[in-house]
Structure formats: C-alpha cells, structure tokens
Amino acid sequence: MTQEIGGFAALDLHPNVLAAVIATGYEEPSAIQIQAIPVILAGHDMIGQAQTGTGKTAAFALPILSRIDPAKRQPQALILAPTRELALQVATAFETYAKQMPGVSVIAVYGGAPMGPQLKAIRNGAQIVVATPGRLVDHLRRDEKVLSTIQHLVLDEADEMLKLGFMDDLEVIFKAMPESRQSVLFSATLPHSIRAIAEKHLRDPKHVKIETKTQTVTAIEQVHLMVHADQKHAAVLRLLEVEEFDALIGFVRTKQATLDLAAALEAKGYKAAALNGDIAQNQRERVIDSLKDGRLDIVIATDVAARGLDVPRITHVMNVDMPYDPESYVHRIGRTGRAGRTGRALLLVTPRERRMLQVIERVTGQKVGEVKLPDAQQVLDARIKKLTNSLAPLVADAEASHGDLLDRLTAGIGCSPRALAAALLRKATNGQALTLAEVQRDQPLVPDAGSSAPRERSERSDRGGDRPEREGGRERRAPVPLSEGKARCRTALGARDGIAAKNLLGAILNEGGLVREDIGRIQVRESFSLVELPEEGLERLLGKLKDTRVGGKPLKLRRYRED
Ligand code: AMP
Numbered sequence: 001m002t003q004e005i006g007g008f009a010a011l012d013l014h015p016n017v018l019a020a021v022i023a024t025g026y027e028e029p030s031a032i033q034i035q036a037i038p039v040i041l042a043g044h045d046m047i048g049q050a051q052t053g054t055g056k057t058a059a060f061a062l063p064i065l066s067r068i069d070p071a072k073r074q075p076q077a078l079i080l081a082p083t084r085e086l087a088l089q090v091a092t093a094f095e096t097y098a099k100q101m102p103g104v105s106v107i108a109v110y111g112g113a114p115m116g117p118q119l120k121a122i123r124n125g126a127q128i129v130v131a132t133p134g135r136l137v138d139h140l141r142r143d144e145k146v147l148s149t150i151q152h153l154v155l156d157e158a159d160e161m162l163k164l165g166f167m168d169d170l171e172v173i174f175k176a177m178p179e180s181r182q183s184v185l186f187s188a189t190l191p192h193s194i195r196a197i198a199e200k201h202l203r204d205p206k207h208v209k210i211e212t213k214t215q216t217v218t219a220i221e222q223v224h225l226m227v228h229a230d231q232k233h234a235a236v237l238r239l240l241e242v243e244e245f246d247a248l249i250g251f252v253r254t255k256q257a258t259l260d261l262a263a264a265l266e267a268k269g270y271k272a273a274a275l276n277g278d279i280a281q282n283q284r285e286r287v288i289d290s291l292k293d294g295r296l297d298i299v300i301a302t303d304v305a306a307r308g309l310d311v312p313r314i315t316h317v318m319n320v321d322m323p324y325d326p327e328s329y330v331h332r333i334g335r336t337g338r339a340g341r342t343g344r345a346l347l348l349v350t351p352r353e354r355r356m357l358q359v360i361e362r363v364t365g366q367k368v369g370e371v372k373l374p375d376a377q378q379v380l381d382a383r384i385k386k387l388t389n390s391l392a393p394l395v396a397d398a399e400a401s402h403g404d405l406l407d408r409l410t411a412g413i414g415c416s417p418r419a420l421a422a423a424l425l426r427k428a429t430n431g432q433a434l435t436l437a438e439v440q441r442d443q444p445l446v447p448d449a450g451s452s453a454p455r456e457r458s459e460r461s462d463r464g465g466d467r468p469e470r471e472g473g474r475e476r477r478a479p480v481p482l483s484e485g486k487a488r489c490r491t492a493l494g495a496r497d498g499i500a501a502k503n504l505l506g507a508i509l510n511e512g513g514l515v516r517e518d519i520g521r522i523q524v525r526e527s528f529s530l531v532e533l534p535e536e537g538l539e540r541l542l543g544k545l546k547d548t549r550v551g552g553k554p555l556k557l558r559r560y561r562e563d
Contacts, residue, residue: 007029008021008022008026011029011034011037011038011041011062012037012038012041013041013063013066014065014067014101016100016101017062017065017098017100019100020096020101021058021062021097023100024096024097024254027255027276027277027302027303027304028304029055030054030059030324031324031325031328032048032050032055032056032059032208032210032324033055033059033062035059035208035210036050036056036059036208037059039208040060040063040182041063041066041067043067044182044204044205044206045184045203045205046185046202046207047184047185047190047202047205048184048185048187048208049188049207049210050186050188050208050209051188051356051359052157052188052352052353052355053322053324053352053353053355054210054325054356055324056156056186057089057090057093058093060079060154061090061094061097062097064077064128064154065097065104065128068127069127070102070104070127072125073103073124074125075128075129075146075147076127076128076150076152077129077150077151077152078129078130078131078136078147078152078154078173078177079094079128079131079156080132080133080156080161080170080173081130081131081156081157082133082156082161082166083160084110084111084112084132086156086157087130087131088130090130091106091107091108091128091130094106094128104127105121105124105125105128106127106128106129107121107126107128107129108130108131109129109130109131109136109139110132110135111132111135115138115139115142118135119139119142119143119146122139133161133166133173134166134169136169137169137172137173140173146176147173147176148178150177152181152182153177153183154186155170155184155185155186155197157186157188158187158194159187159188159191162193162194162197167193170197183202185198185205188355210325219342220337220342220343220344221344221345222333222344222345222347222364222366223344223345223346223347223368224346224347224348224349224357224368224369225349225372225373226349227349227350228351229350232321232348233260233261233264235373236261236318236320236348237264237268238373238379239318239346239373239374240270240298241374241383242374242378242379242382243344243346245297245315245316246297246313246314246315247291247297247298247299247313247315247316248297248298248299248314248315248317248318249291249299249301249306249309249311249316249317249318249335249336250300250319250320251300251302251306251317252300252301252302252321253302253321255274255277255278255302257300257302257321258300258301259274259276261274261320262274262298262300270298271296271297272296272297272299272300273291273298273300274301275287275300275302275305275309276301276302276304276305277302277304279305284305291314292311300320303323303331303332306332306335309335310335311335314335314336314343315336315344316345317332317336317343317344317346318345319332319333319345319346319347319348321348322348322349322350322353322356326359326360326362326363326364329360329364330363332345333345347368376436377436379439380434380436380439383432383434383439384434387429387434406420437515440515440516480523480530482532483532485535485536486520486534487532487533487534487535487559488531488559488560489530489531489532489533489538489542489557489558489560490528490557490559490560491531491550491555491556491558492527492528493528493529493551493553493555494524494527494528495525495526496527497551498551499524499529499550499551501522501523501524501529503550504522504524504529505522507548507555508531508533508545508548508555508557511544512541512544512545513544514534514541518534519533520532520533530560531557533557538559542557545557
C-alpha cells in the first residue's frame with residue numbers, strides 16, 4: 001500500500017488513541033483501516049469485508065475508542081466475537097489502544113468462566129464489552145437491561161458466528177440494544193445469511209472492502225511455512241540455516257519487531273540490522289548501502305521503512321509477519337528477483353492466517369507451496385556444506401605455506417595431524433554444533449503448526465465458542481493423529497502452570513535418557529499436555545520419569561487414550 005508516513009495522524013482519531021497507536025509501534029494504517037476508520041468515526045453503519053491479518057480489529061477499535069465517552073461509566077460499545085479466544089484477543093487489543101485513556105475499562109465476557117464477576121464488571125461501568133453471543137444471552141436472561149446503554153455494536157467474524165449456530169442468540173442480543181446504536185459488521189465472506197442480517201439490523205450501511213486486483217509475480221519462487229506466532233524467531237533462525245541466500249530482507253509489522261528480530265539474528269552471528277520509521281534518513285541510507293556492499297546480509301524492516309529499497313543483491317524476501325493485503329505482499333516480494341534474476345520469497349503463516357494465504361494465492365494466481373521446518377539432520381548437512389565451501393578454496397596452497405608449521409605443531413604437541421585439524425576446526429567454528437546430537441540439543445523446539453496439529457486455541461477445531469469447553473474434564477478438540485511407533489502420554493501440567501513444550505522436552509530428554517527423535521509431538525494445552533513417547537519400552541520409561549518435576553511440579557506422565 002502506498003500511504004504517506006504519518007497516515008494515522010490524518011485519520012482524525014482521538015489524540016489519546018493516536019498516541020497509543022504510535023506507542024504500539026504501528027507505522028501506518030492498513031488498507032482496511034484507511035477505509036473503515038473514517039466511516040466508523042462518522043457514525044455510519046458499516047459492512048467490512050476483511051479477514052484476520054488485515055488489521056481489522058484496530059479498524060473498528062480505534063474509531064470506537066475515539067467515540068466513546070470515558071466519563072460515562074456504563075457499557076457503550078459491544079463487540080461480539082464467535083469464540084472465547086477471539087473475544088480475549090479483541091479485548092486485549094482494546095486495552096492496548098485505550099492505554100492512554102484513563103477511566104476506560106474493557107471486559108471480556110465468555111463461557112467457561114464464572115458469570116458473577118463478569119456481570120459485576122459490566123455493572124461497574126466497563127465501557128467496552130467484548131462477548132461471545134451464548135454467554136451474553138445468559139447475562140441478558142439474568143438482567144435484560146445490561147445492553148440498554150450500548151451505542152456501538154460490532155459483529156466480528158460474523159460468518160463464523162453464523163457457522164457456529166449463533167443466529168438465534170444474535171436476534172436476542174439485537175433486541176436488547178437501543179435501535180439508535182451504530183452497527184458495524186465484519187466478515188471474511190458475505191453469504192446470503194450475513195446479507196440478510198445486515199438488511200434487517202443495519203441502517204444504510206456503507207460497504208468497505210479491500211480491492212484486490214490480480215497481480216503478477218514472475219521469477220520469484222514462493223513458499224510458505226506454517227508456524228505458531230510465538231515460535232517465529234526460532235523458525236526464522238532454523239530456516240536461515242538451510243536457505244542459501246546472498247542478501248535477505250525480512251518484513252515485520254512493528255518497529256519493535258524489527259529491533260527484536262535483528263538483535264536475535266545478530267546474536268547468532270548474522271550481519272543483520274533493523275530498518276524502521278524511527279531510523280533517521282542518513283542512518284537508513286547507511287543500512288541500505290551496507291546491504292548493497294555486503295557489510296550487511298540481512299535487513300529486518302517494516303513496509304514503510306523498506307519503501308523504495310532497491311538492492312539487486314537481495315535473493316530472499318522473508319515475510320515474517322503476514323502483509324495486510326495481497327498488494328503489499330506482491331510489493332514486498334518484488335524486492336527480490338530484480339534485474340532478471342530469480343528470487344525466493346518465504347511467508348510465515350500462523351494457523352489463524354491461513355485464509356489470508358488463500359487470498360494471496362488467488363490474487364497472484366500462483367500456488368505458494370508449503371515447506372516444513374528443516375530438521376536437525378538438514379541443519380547439520382547445511383552447516384557442513386557451508387564449512388566445506390568456505391574451506392575448499394583454502395586447501396589448495398595451504399600445505400605449501402603451512403605444511404612445515406603443521407609438522408612442527410604436531411611434533412611439539414605430540415598429536416596426529418587429524419587431532420590437530422579437529423582442534424583447529426573447533427576453534428574456527430567457535431564451538432558451533434557440528435554433530436547431530438549437538439544440533440538436536442541446540443535447536444529450539446518449534447512444534448509443528450501444520451494442518452494436523454492446531455495448537456492455537458483460536459483454531460477452527462476449537463471453535464466451540466462459549467459452548468461447553470470441557471467434556472469429562474477434558475478440553476474438546478479434534479484428535480491429532482499419532483506418530484508412528486509412538487504412544488501418547490498425558491500430564492496434568494499445562495499452559496496455566498507456566499509450562500511450555502521446551503520445558504517438557506528438556507525434562508523428558510534429561511531424565512528419560514532419550515534423544516530428540518524419541519519424542520514426537522508435544523501439545524501443551526491450558527490444563528494439561530500430551531507428549532508422544534516411544535511405544536517400545538514405554539512402561540520402563542514412565543517408571544524412570546515417575547519422580548520428574550517440571551517447573552517445580554510433578555510431571556506424572558500417564559499413557560493417554562483418546563476414547
Ligand atoms: P487483525 O487482522 O486485527 O487480527 O490484526 C493482525 C495483527 O496486525 C495484529 O497483531 C495487530 O496488532 C497488527 N496490526 C494491526 N494494525 C496494524 C498497523 N497499522 N501496523 C502494524 N501492525 C498492525
């Protein structure tokens with residue numbers, strides 16, 4: 001998107017909202033934000049066609065926060081979301097954007113949590129209520145007046161809400177709100193059922209949609225990798241091990257993300273720098289010059305900062321964060337494949353962003369094939385290949401110049417040339433992991449985010465909304481197929497105990513005396529975790545692990561059966 005820097009400032013948002021957006025590190029509004037914010041600020045009803053990843057939450061949150069009256073301690077805006085996870089995300093976004101608005105509070109209302117405190121927060125005057133429809137209807141049954149002061153309504157992911165069967169609940173909710181309210185509906189698709197709702201409950205709505213012209217991208221090989229949002233850094237580091245790139249530009253969404261990722265890459269020895277809108281023009285030029293002449297190999301940039309950047313050395317573009325729309329995707333990847341060369345574009349996709357991937361494929365008319373994270377063996381092979389390539393040119397005349405020295409050193413130390421060469425290698429590679437076991441130990445675990453293992457609680461398989469979440473004490477989910485030769489085991493430790501997959505992995509590897517390959521998929525859920533362990537010798541292994549503690553708590557792994 002070609003917007004001027006400072007685009008948010010032109011949008012007429014409340015100064016405190018604008019200040020919070022700037023503090024968040026957003027540099028420019030996304031396409032849906034540019035279009036929707038003025039419409040919502042003007043008080044119109046609106047239908048926005050946009051999916052996750054386009055910045056739709058801020059597209060309604062920013063103007064709504066700008067329009068509410070913080071002095072009035074009563075619910076003023078209601079956001080309806082299909083699932084608890086989305087409701088929580090939206091509530092968190094509102095809290096972020098309301099950081100500089102003292103007196104504004106946000107309450108998330110969803111099933112599975114006690115009703116009393118939710119109702120109390122509403123009655124205490126939370127101005128923003130983010131709710132799942134089922135639970136909100138339960139509240140309405142107790143107190144039909146809870147929504148009587150609502151002036152702004154947003155239906156977020158309306159198509160998902162209907163798919164989950166919330167139609168009747170929506171009707172009850174519509175009736176409980178003043179007719180004079182503003183209503184905004186966001187939906188990725190506009191099937192007949194959504195249009196019917198809009199016709200019945202919205203007044204003369206404006207339509208907002210990001211136009212997607214077909215775009216052509218040639219000479220660029222495009223691939224994507226499914227990854228969970230919190231594993232992106234680890235995934236980038238792992239991918240870079242095997243990608244043969246000359247120079248690479250990585251795109252992220254915020255200034256902070258440019259700094260964080262560039263720092264993580266530098267820490268691993270890459271010649272990397274950040275490029276964002278805060279960086280002064282002369283420094284920016286220095287970064288680009290360095291990328292041109294090879295003093296830098298990687299630049300991590302926001303879209304704004306990378307504008308106009310033309311460096312023929314760039315062989316790779318990595319979309320670490322998803323672009324907001326297909327146009328900016330095409331724009332970004334056009335940084336490679338310059339001057340008739342071929343380029344490679346990598347796109348990291350979180351499970352929630354799958355739909356955006358499909359849109360990109362449709363608009364560009366090209367399939368963006370999937371790649372998997374390289375495993376330890378591939379990482380090792382790539383490292384050895386790099387080492388071979390760097391040493392090969394040195395071998396030719398080394399013996400003539402250093403052969404005598406080698407004889408003297410081996411005689412002096414009393415070791416074989418092989419032992420000495422190995423020691424020199426260790427020194428030259430700075431102790432880098434160069435055996436399979438070492439690489440396995442070093443590589444941070446990046447659980448598979450592929451289609452078979454939805455981990456984010458917001459995934460479709462988990463979309464029970466505020467329908468009962470638990471059955472027989474278990475969280476309900478589509479079963480994940482078991483890896484070959486493995487048995488699934490369960491521990492009562494989960495995310496709520498502060499446990500991450502890597503903690504479980506570390507403990508089981510150490511105390512079970514296993515190697516990484518022995519352990520299959522690890523799924524950490526809120527109140528428990530599942531770990532795949534070798535079927536063979538399982539009982540003995542569980543015996544070994546019987547006193548193991550993780551995060552100070554007993555692990556107590558047991559064989560787990562799906563049924
Ligand atoms: P959404 O489509 O609302 O799920 O937003 C996707 C992600 O984009 C969220 O992580 C937001 O924090 C982020 N985001 C939204 N608007 C902007 C913006 N203008 N600049 C940078 N990041 C943004």
